Amino acid sequence: MTDQTSPSSAVGLLSVPGADLRRGDDGAVITSVETYALAVPLKRPIADSTAAMAHWTVPVVEIRTADGRVGTGISGIHCAPELLSGVIDPYYADALLGTDSEDVLGTWKRLYWLPTHWMGRSGVVHMALAMVDIALWDLAAQRAGKPLWQLLGGTPDSIEAYNTDGGWLNLGDADLVRDVTALVDQGWSRVKVKVGRTDWREDARRVRAVRRAIGDDVTLMCDANQRWDLSTANRIMPVLEEVAMDWVEEPFHADDLRSHARLQASTRLDVAAGESIYSYHQFASFLEADAIRVVQADVTRVGGVTEWLQIAAQTAARGLRLAPHAGDMMQVHQHLAGTVLSEVPPLVEFIPWTQQAFVERSTVREGFLERPQAPGASTAIDPAARARWQIAGVGSTRTL
Structure with a gap:
């Protein structure tokens, strides 16, 4: 050696x-x-x-x-x-x-x-x-x-994507609105914004401004990145329901199963989590407690494709949504989405930050990610x- x-x-x-x-x-x-x-x-x-x-x-x-x-x-x-x-x-x-x-x-x-x-x-x-x-x-x-999706038995259909490359917390209110509306103008029908300001009322003001700007036909999600406690979440939830938020992502510390479960039981909105949950055992606990209804298992955080498939099967069996967090910038997830038997349409997070790093780059048209065609997992690095x-x-x- x-x-x-x-x-x-x-x-x-x-x-x-x-x-x-x-x-x-x-x-x-x-x-x-x-x-x-x-x-x-x-x-x-x-x-x-x-x-x-x-x-x-x-x-x-x-x-x-x-x-x-x-x-x-x-x-x-x-x-x-x-x-x-x-x-x-x-x-x-x-x-x-x-x-x-x-x-x-x-x-x-x-x-x-x-x-x-x-x-x-x-x-x-x-x-x-x-x-x-x-x-x-x-x-x-x-x-x-074969491309990995085909080896896993997936269909050749393109996969719907939502855009996370916008709505950042460091943007002022006006820039936030411009940022998200620019994505909608590009044809995206699903977008996500960041929340988690020190004062929850700032988050409330910002999500209301975004909803007014993009209209009612665009699906809007938000991500708190674990910054809330249950009291804060309860205060802002009426506003998130008012703006028809599709899901509330990572409202609490990733290990706080009890708060996730209590929030999910108290709202008609879906609670999402998974990018900081690392095993199928942990996901099983969250699912058994009905603590989340959008499962964001990330192939780079759980133990790769092998464990991701286990989590995807658990999710599908419960009729829940699977929307992988894209720590891989979707290179692998574009193969994994839509490879398990489920009545819930697959969804992929679109983040284009590292496209130039790979030999085979992702292709998105009108909000849908096309299946790669080259054999492998689309992970080869461009020299x-x-x-x-x-x-x-x-x-x-x-x-x-």
């Missing part, structure tokens, strides 16, 4: 179930694992109630197999990409090299139950697992010669983008 000595060598594969691994097709054997990250600049500074950003960080893992294929897994974060590579490089890579890339579920289980499990069943460790899992599904789709935006000092390469 190259580049560094792994601190995980003492625990190695022999410490986890399934140490006697099958190799399968020799061409599918994993021969190298490389990590790096990009800092993709935004067109303008933005802010919600928890963060201000001038770029979006895209951590990347590339898994190479003996047959020359490269599977690419990605994440999307505000900061600290070295934490993700710090899980993959010294710990996950040892468990991957020399194993069968086609054993996707088996690999998921082995990585999940490594000793790193005790350091984080959510957050950084779980997001690193997601990156690896996405890369393995990318390889599987490439080997099948020119890597040369331009790669973050120095983050990541490494390990080989068999």
Whole structure:
């Protein structure tokens, strides 16, 4: 192996179930694992109630197999990409090299139950697992010669999208209205605005102004990014009902199941959450409590495609809406939406910030995202983008 000595060598594969691994097709054997990250600049500074950003960080893992294929897994974060590579490089890579890339579920289980499990069943460790899992599904789709949505049994129909690239909290009232109406003028029929000002009455004034400007025919959602308590939410809910808000996203801390459930029981609006919920076990608890009715599972936050599909099936079985949070900037979710049996039409969050980073870019026409056609998961990084935006000092390469 190259580049560094792994601190995980003492625990190695022999410490986890399934140490006697099958190799399968020799061409599918994993021969190298490389990590790096990009800092993709935004067109303008933005802010919600928890963060201000001038770029979006895209951590990347590339898994190479003996047959020359490269599977690419990605994440999307505000900061600290070295934490993700710090899980993959010294710990996950040892468990991957020399194993069968086609054993996707088996690999998921082995990585999940490594000793790193005790350091984080959510957050950084779980997001690193997601990156690896996405890369393995990318390889599987490439080997099948199909785009991932087709491998998963999805229909070729385009998927309706809603636009989140507007309505930011750092905008003054007039700029907020101009920002959202510009999206409507571009043809978007579903838009979202940020709320979560210190004084809830400012939020009330702003959402009323937006509704007056865009009219009644445009679907409007809002996102508080976990900044409210139950008292604040109860005060502003009559205003959100008045403006016919489609959903109220992340009103409370992501672990506060009780407040979500109490709010959902008290309003005819749908409560949405999921970008900060990291496992199908946690989602099952929220669904059982009827705490949310819009499920925003993010493939980069839960354990990749494998766990996302589990959550999607739970959601569909309850007749709830599935509207993935797009930490991946929709690159993977454009494949995942509409791959489970459900009477609820699929919906994808549109955020175009990192389009130039990818070889295959998303196509949206009149508010609908068209299905990608190239084999794989649409995650391959454009070499020119890597040369331009790669973050120095983050990541490494390990080989068999």
